[in-house]
Amino acid sequence: MIVCLLNLEDGLFQIPDCRVRRLSLSNINSTQHLREFQFAFAKLMSDYKVEKVAIKQRPMKGKFAGGAVGFKLEAAIELIGDLNIELISATQAKQVLKEQPLPVEFSATGLKAFQEPAFVTAYVACMA
Template identity: 30%
Template structure:
């Protein structure tokens, strides 16, 4: 099973694909594409283009589930409108389910549940990888 961890920041989604290796550990698939950017959220063509890019990414890497790190809907740390449009586009990707995981859960998992990060993991993909790794290791999460 392959899980795509997604972290949405401003007008981009960062993508990290996690899977179980032969020993049952969590590994990250090395990818050329690790970000998809929504240039103009008022352009129907741009929205369709991002959806098409996400669909193609999902097909190319055989993604079963996308796991999105949630953002606050209200308050000082609330996500922007563009980020919620991107979230919706991820949910519309055909052939894969979408699950959500909270930042607090990911923080706890990083401290207590994760043995180690993959070698040479770019800093900007840390939370995306954590989302995917958490989904793979948490019993019942993907059910």
């Protein structure tokens, strides 16, 4: 699970430093490992006082379908009681980006290249 924090305050975006760029599940067949992932994610969101989590919705079948691990991680996150979760569809993302393009080139954000989809998803969630 790729992580990107994004704040929108008074019309200005801020990308706070985060101690984690990605969280993973070491053993997909272990309930204990899934609970540990869920706890670590919930703790991270609590520590950074995250109000909303945006997840890029992936198709269930087809060329770009998500894998079993991804769906397990998403379910674990969605079941965290204190979090406001929003699934962002590709259609919704395209529409928002068409109406309100990114105000900055991704390369200027200081994030790693693999965080770009997470950044765009967070931006879309802020603007929707």
